[in-house]
Amino acid sequence: MNSLFSLTLSFLLFTFITNIPSNNAAPSQVIDTNGKPLIHGNQYFIFPATHNPSTGGLTLNEISDSECPLTVLQNNAILGIPVKFTIPESTTGNILTGTDLDIEFTEKPNCAASSKWLLFVDNTTQLNCVGIGGPGNYHGGEIINML
Template identity: 40%
Template sequence: MKTLFLILSLLLVTITTNAEPVLDITGEPLIPGAQYYILPIFWGAGGGGLRPGKAGNSTNPVNVLKAFSDLDSGEPVKFTPVPKIGLIPTDTLLHIKFAKTPEGISSGNWITVKDLGETWTVGIGGPQDHEGYETLSGFFKIHKLGYGYKLSFVPYINTALSADIGTSIDNDRKWRLVVTNEQPYPVLFRKAVATSFGI
Protein backbone atom coordinates (compact mmCIF):
# COMPACT_ATOMS: atom_id res chain seq x y z
CA MET A 1 0.00 0.00 0.00
CA LYS A 2 2.84 2.40 0.90
CA THR A 3 4.54 1.65 -2.44
CA LEU A 4 1.32 2.36 -4.38
CA PHE A 5 0.91 5.67 -2.52
CA LEU A 6 4.48 6.71 -3.40
CA ILE A 7 4.00 5.77 -7.07
CA LEU A 8 0.75 7.78 -7.26
CA SER A 9 2.41 10.76 -5.56
CA LEU A 10 5.32 10.56 -8.00
CA LEU A 11 2.93 10.52 -10.98
CA LEU A 12 0.98 13.48 -9.59
CA VAL A 13 4.13 15.58 -9.16
CA THR A 14 5.38 14.66 -12.64
CA ILE A 15 2.05 15.49 -14.29
CA THR A 16 1.28 18.74 -12.45
CA THR A 17 4.73 20.36 -12.34
CA ASN A 18 8.14 20.34 -13.96
CA ALA A 19 9.60 19.27 -10.62
CA GLU A 20 11.18 15.89 -10.07
CA PRO A 21 11.36 13.97 -6.79
CA VAL A 22 14.39 14.64 -4.61
CA LEU A 23 16.41 11.42 -4.31
CA ASP A 24 18.67 10.14 -1.56
CA ILE A 25 22.10 8.64 -2.28
CA THR A 26 20.52 5.23 -3.02
CA GLY A 27 18.21 6.72 -5.66
CA GLU A 28 15.07 6.49 -3.50
CA PRO A 29 12.69 9.49 -3.22
CA LEU A 30 12.81 11.48 0.01
CA ILE A 31 9.74 10.78 2.17
CA PRO A 32 8.17 13.46 4.40
CA GLY A 33 8.66 12.62 8.06
CA ALA A 34 11.53 10.18 7.47
CA GLN A 35 14.94 11.14 8.83
CA TYR A 36 17.87 12.09 6.60
CA TYR A 37 21.44 13.27 7.02
CA ILE A 38 22.36 16.28 4.90
CA LEU A 39 25.89 15.60 3.67
CA PRO A 40 28.35 17.47 1.44
CA ILE A 41 28.63 16.18 -2.10
CA PHE A 42 32.43 16.45 -1.77
CA TRP A 43 34.04 14.35 0.96
CA GLY A 44 37.41 14.87 2.65
CA ALA A 45 38.06 18.60 2.65
CA GLY A 46 34.31 19.08 2.17
CA GLY A 47 33.72 18.19 5.82
CA GLY A 48 30.84 16.24 7.29
CA GLY A 49 27.12 16.57 7.93
CA LEU A 50 25.00 19.21 9.63
CA ARG A 51 24.19 19.45 13.32
CA PRO A 52 22.97 21.98 15.88
CA GLY A 53 25.83 23.64 17.77
CA LYS A 54 27.02 26.80 19.53
CA ALA A 55 28.53 29.66 17.54
CA GLY A 56 29.14 33.36 18.10
CA ASN A 57 27.69 34.45 21.45
CA SER A 58 25.17 31.60 21.71
CA THR A 59 25.15 29.67 24.98
CA ASN A 60 22.89 26.94 23.60
CA PRO A 61 23.23 24.84 20.41
CA VAL A 62 20.96 27.07 18.31
CA ASN A 63 23.15 27.36 15.19
CA VAL A 64 23.26 24.97 12.23
CA LEU A 65 26.90 23.97 11.80
CA LYS A 66 28.75 21.75 9.38
CA ALA A 67 31.10 19.19 10.92
CA PHE A 68 34.75 19.55 9.93
CA SER A 69 35.30 15.78 9.82
CA ASP A 70 33.88 13.72 6.96
CA LEU A 71 33.48 10.91 9.52
CA ASP A 72 30.78 12.95 11.28
CA SER A 73 27.38 12.59 9.56
CA GLY A 74 25.81 15.18 11.86
CA GLU A 75 22.23 14.89 13.11
CA PRO A 76 19.28 13.75 10.98
CA VAL A 77 16.57 16.15 9.83
CA LYS A 78 12.96 15.79 8.73
CA PHE A 79 11.43 17.52 5.71
CA THR A 80 7.78 18.60 5.55
CA PRO A 81 6.57 19.88 2.15
CA VAL A 82 3.90 22.60 1.97
CA PRO A 83 1.29 21.44 1.16
CA LYS A 84 1.86 17.99 2.66
CA ILE A 85 2.18 15.33 -0.02
CA GLY A 86 3.60 11.81 -0.16
CA LEU A 87 7.06 12.76 -1.43
CA ILE A 88 9.34 15.78 -1.77
CA PRO A 89 9.67 17.37 -5.22
CA THR A 90 12.45 19.77 -6.14
CA ASP A 91 11.68 23.48 -5.85
CA THR A 92 8.76 23.02 -3.45
CA LEU A 93 8.31 24.91 -0.17
CA LEU A 94 9.53 22.94 2.85
CA HIS A 95 9.94 23.08 6.58
CA ILE A 96 13.19 21.54 7.82
CA LYS A 97 13.79 20.51 11.43
CA PHE A 98 16.28 18.41 13.32
CA ALA A 99 14.68 15.11 14.33
CA LYS A 100 15.88 15.62 17.89
CA THR A 101 15.53 19.04 19.54
CA PRO A 102 18.52 19.95 21.75
CA GLU A 103 17.72 20.41 25.43
CA GLY A 104 16.73 23.96 26.35
CA ILE A 105 15.70 24.94 22.78
CA SER A 106 12.08 25.62 21.83
CA SER A 107 12.21 23.45 18.68
CA GLY A 108 14.48 21.92 16.06
CA ASN A 109 12.83 24.00 13.30
CA TRP A 110 15.20 25.84 10.97
CA ILE A 111 15.02 29.66 10.81
CA THR A 112 17.44 32.40 9.80
CA VAL A 113 19.25 34.69 12.23
CA LYS A 114 21.21 37.89 11.65
CA ASP A 115 24.01 37.03 14.08
CA LEU A 116 27.14 37.15 11.92
CA GLY A 117 27.57 40.85 11.24
CA GLU A 118 25.31 41.69 8.30
CA THR A 119 25.11 38.02 7.29
CA TRP A 120 22.01 35.91 7.88
CA THR A 121 22.81 32.44 9.18
CA VAL A 122 20.71 29.31 9.62
CA GLY A 123 19.66 28.54 13.17
CA ILE A 124 16.97 26.59 14.99
CA GLY A 125 14.14 27.38 17.37
CA GLY A 126 12.38 30.73 17.52
CA PRO A 127 13.11 34.38 18.35
CA GLN A 128 13.20 33.52 22.07
CA ASP A 129 16.21 31.27 21.41
CA HIS A 130 18.16 34.11 19.73
CA GLU A 131 17.76 37.06 22.10
CA GLY A 132 19.45 40.21 20.86
CA TYR A 133 19.40 39.15 17.21
CA GLU A 134 16.93 39.66 14.41
CA THR A 135 15.30 36.45 13.18
CA LEU A 136 13.38 35.64 10.03
CA SER A 137 11.16 32.61 9.62
CA GLY A 138 10.36 31.08 6.28
CA PHE A 139 10.47 28.06 4.03
CA PHE A 140 13.35 26.19 2.47
CA LYS A 141 13.61 24.59 -0.96
CA ILE A 142 15.74 21.81 -2.45
CA HIS A 143 16.99 22.44 -5.99
CA LYS A 144 18.86 20.14 -8.36
CA LEU A 145 22.55 21.14 -8.66
CA GLY A 146 24.74 19.01 -10.92
CA TYR A 147 24.99 15.52 -9.43
CA GLY A 148 23.54 16.69 -6.14
CA TYR A 149 21.30 19.39 -4.71
CA LYS A 150 21.38 22.81 -3.07
CA LEU A 151 19.14 24.44 -0.47
CA SER A 152 17.58 27.89 -0.59
CA PHE A 153 15.67 30.04 1.90
CA VAL A 154 12.31 31.71 1.14
CA PRO A 155 11.06 34.23 3.77
CA TYR A 156 7.41 34.14 4.86
CA ILE A 157 7.17 37.91 4.35
CA ASN A 158 7.75 37.58 0.59
CA THR A 159 7.77 34.13 -0.99
CA ALA A 160 8.84 35.69 -4.30
CA LEU A 161 12.27 36.29 -2.73
CA SER A 162 14.79 33.52 -2.20
CA ALA A 163 18.51 33.08 -1.67
CA ASP A 164 20.82 30.09 -1.67
CA ILE A 165 22.23 28.44 1.44
CA GLY A 166 26.03 28.38 1.48
CA THR A 167 28.74 27.93 4.11
CA SER A 168 31.15 30.30 5.83
CA ILE A 169 33.83 29.79 8.48
CA ASP A 170 33.47 32.36 11.27
CA ASN A 171 36.18 33.88 13.48
CA ASP A 172 35.91 30.96 15.93
CA ARG A 173 36.49 28.49 13.08
CA LYS A 174 32.90 27.27 13.18
CA TRP A 175 31.61 26.16 9.77
CA ARG A 176 28.20 27.85 9.53
CA LEU A 177 25.29 27.71 7.12
CA VAL A 178 24.61 31.18 5.71
CA VAL A 179 22.09 32.80 3.39
CA THR A 180 24.00 33.92 0.29
CA ASN A 181 23.66 34.84 -3.35
CA GLU A 182 27.20 33.71 -4.09
CA GLN A 183 28.31 30.09 -3.69
CA PRO A 184 25.60 27.51 -2.83
CA TYR A 185 26.49 24.52 -0.69
CA PRO A 186 26.14 21.29 -2.77
CA VAL A 187 24.62 18.45 -0.75
CA LEU A 188 23.34 14.88 -0.83
CA PHE A 189 20.83 13.12 1.42
CA ARG A 190 21.31 9.81 3.23
CA LYS A 191 18.45 8.13 5.04
CA ALA A 192 19.08 7.63 8.74
CA VAL A 193 18.86 4.06 10.05
CA ALA A 194 16.18 4.93 12.61
CA THR A 195 13.26 6.74 10.98
CA SER A 196 9.96 8.15 12.17
CA PHE A 197 7.03 8.98 9.93
CA GLY A 198 5.43 11.47 12.32
CA ILE A 199 5.49 14.93 10.76
Protein backbone atom coordinates in the same frame (compact mmCIF):
# COMPACT_ATOMS: atom_id res chain seq x y z
CA MET B 1 20.44 46.77 -44.14
CA ASN B 2 22.33 43.56 -44.76
CA SER B 3 23.86 43.61 -41.24
CA LEU B 4 20.40 44.11 -39.68
CA PHE B 5 19.09 41.10 -41.61
CA SER B 6 22.12 39.06 -40.52
CA LEU B 7 21.65 40.05 -36.88
CA THR B 8 17.94 39.21 -36.99
CA LEU B 9 18.61 35.85 -38.62
CA SER B 10 21.31 35.05 -36.04
CA PHE B 11 18.95 35.93 -33.21
CA LEU B 12 16.17 33.75 -34.65
CA LEU B 13 18.54 30.82 -35.13
CA PHE B 14 19.82 31.24 -31.58
CA THR B 15 16.25 31.31 -30.27
CA PHE B 16 15.22 28.13 -32.06
CA ILE B 17 18.28 26.03 -31.27
CA THR B 18 18.83 27.08 -27.65
CA ASN B 19 17.21 24.97 -24.97
CA ILE B 20 16.11 27.50 -22.36
CA PRO B 21 14.42 25.91 -19.33
CA SER B 22 10.80 26.90 -18.93
CA ASN B 23 9.31 28.16 -15.70
CA ASN B 24 6.34 25.99 -16.54
CA ALA B 25 8.37 22.76 -16.44
CA ALA B 26 6.73 20.00 -14.44
CA PRO B 27 8.21 19.50 -10.96
CA SER B 28 10.55 16.54 -10.73
CA GLN B 29 11.11 14.08 -7.91
CA VAL B 30 13.88 15.01 -5.44
CA ILE B 31 16.16 12.02 -4.91
CA ASP B 32 18.72 11.08 -2.28
CA THR B 33 22.32 10.04 -2.93
CA ASN B 34 21.16 6.47 -3.59
CA GLY B 35 18.77 7.66 -6.30
CA LYS B 36 15.69 6.96 -4.17
CA PRO B 37 12.86 9.51 -3.80
CA LEU B 38 12.96 11.79 -0.76
CA ILE B 39 9.96 10.88 1.37
CA HIS B 40 8.04 13.27 3.64
CA GLY B 41 8.98 12.64 7.30
CA ASN B 42 11.83 10.16 6.70
CA GLN B 43 15.20 10.78 8.35
CA TYR B 44 18.25 11.79 6.30
CA PHE B 45 21.82 12.86 6.98
CA ILE B 46 23.07 15.89 5.04
CA PHE B 47 26.61 15.86 3.66
CA PRO B 48 28.54 18.07 1.22
CA ALA B 49 27.99 17.30 -2.45
CA THR B 50 31.65 16.37 -2.92
CA HIS B 51 32.41 12.85 -1.77
CA ASN B 52 35.35 13.26 0.56
CA PRO B 53 36.02 10.96 3.54
CA SER B 54 37.10 13.92 5.67
CA THR B 55 33.77 15.76 5.41
CA GLY B 56 31.17 15.24 8.06
CA GLY B 57 27.55 15.97 8.67
CA LEU B 58 25.53 18.80 10.13
CA THR B 59 25.28 19.45 13.84
CA LEU B 60 24.42 22.28 16.23
CA ASN B 61 26.93 24.52 17.95
CA GLU B 62 27.20 27.85 19.73
CA ILE B 63 28.51 30.93 17.94
CA SER B 64 29.23 34.42 19.21
CA ASP B 65 27.56 35.10 22.56
CA SER B 66 25.02 32.27 22.39
CA GLU B 67 24.57 30.11 25.48
CA CYS B 68 22.66 27.42 23.59
CA PRO B 69 23.83 25.41 20.55
CA LEU B 70 21.35 26.78 18.00
CA THR B 71 23.46 27.34 14.88
CA VAL B 72 23.60 24.70 12.13
CA LEU B 73 27.24 23.96 11.33
CA GLN B 74 29.21 21.23 9.58
CA ASN B 75 31.46 19.06 11.74
CA ASN B 76 34.07 17.05 9.84
CA ALA B 77 34.51 14.55 12.69
CA ILE B 78 30.97 13.21 13.05
CA LEU B 79 28.06 11.80 11.07
CA GLY B 80 25.86 14.62 12.32
CA ILE B 81 22.25 14.86 13.42
CA PRO B 82 19.62 13.44 11.08
CA VAL B 83 17.05 15.80 9.59
CA LYS B 84 13.59 15.24 8.26
CA PHE B 85 11.88 17.11 5.46
CA THR B 86 8.16 17.68 5.87
CA ILE B 87 5.59 19.29 3.64
CA PRO B 88 3.53 21.77 5.68
CA GLU B 89 -0.07 20.69 6.17
CA SER B 90 0.60 17.25 4.71
CA THR B 91 1.23 13.91 6.35
CA THR B 92 2.59 11.90 3.42
CA GLY B 93 4.04 12.27 0.01
CA ASN B 94 7.08 12.41 -2.18
CA ILE B 95 9.00 15.65 -2.28
CA LEU B 96 9.10 17.41 -5.64
CA THR B 97 11.25 20.32 -6.79
CA GLY B 98 9.60 23.61 -5.94
CA THR B 99 7.77 22.17 -2.91
CA ASP B 100 7.68 24.32 0.23
CA LEU B 101 9.37 22.35 3.01
CA ASP B 102 9.99 22.43 6.71
CA ILE B 103 13.46 21.15 7.59
CA GLU B 104 14.12 20.07 11.15
CA PHE B 105 16.59 18.05 13.15
CA THR B 106 15.24 14.86 14.70
CA GLU B 107 16.62 15.96 18.08
CA LYS B 108 17.23 19.31 19.74
CA PRO B 109 18.78 20.71 22.91
CA ASN B 110 16.37 21.49 25.77
CA CYS B 111 17.17 25.20 25.47
CA ALA B 112 15.76 25.38 21.91
CA ALA B 113 12.10 26.22 21.36
CA SER B 114 11.95 24.14 18.17
CA SER B 115 14.10 21.87 16.02
CA LYS B 116 12.85 23.52 12.79
CA TRP B 117 15.39 25.44 10.75
CA LEU B 118 15.26 29.23 10.43
CA LEU B 119 17.43 32.03 9.06
CA PHE B 120 18.73 34.64 11.49
CA VAL B 121 21.28 37.44 11.69
CA ASP B 122 24.02 36.78 14.25
CA ASN B 123 24.26 39.79 16.60
CA THR B 124 28.06 39.74 16.82
CA THR B 125 29.15 38.93 13.26
CA GLN B 126 26.11 40.46 11.50
CA LEU B 127 26.14 37.44 9.18
CA ASN B 128 23.10 35.49 8.04
CA CYS B 129 23.06 32.02 9.62
CA VAL B 130 20.92 28.89 9.64
CA GLY B 131 19.74 27.86 13.08
CA ILE B 132 16.93 26.30 15.05
CA GLY B 133 14.66 27.53 17.82
CA GLY B 134 12.25 30.40 17.86
CA PRO B 135 12.15 34.16 18.37
CA GLY B 136 12.75 33.75 22.12
CA ASN B 137 16.08 32.05 21.45
CA TYR B 138 17.59 35.05 19.66
CA HIS B 139 17.19 37.88 22.23
CA GLY B 140 16.73 40.86 19.95
CA GLY B 141 18.45 39.26 16.98
CA GLU B 142 16.69 39.49 13.66
CA ILE B 143 14.98 36.36 12.38
CA ILE B 144 14.90 36.59 8.60
CA ASN B 145 12.67 33.64 7.86
CA MET B 146 11.16 30.75 9.70
CA LEU B 147 11.86 28.00 7.15
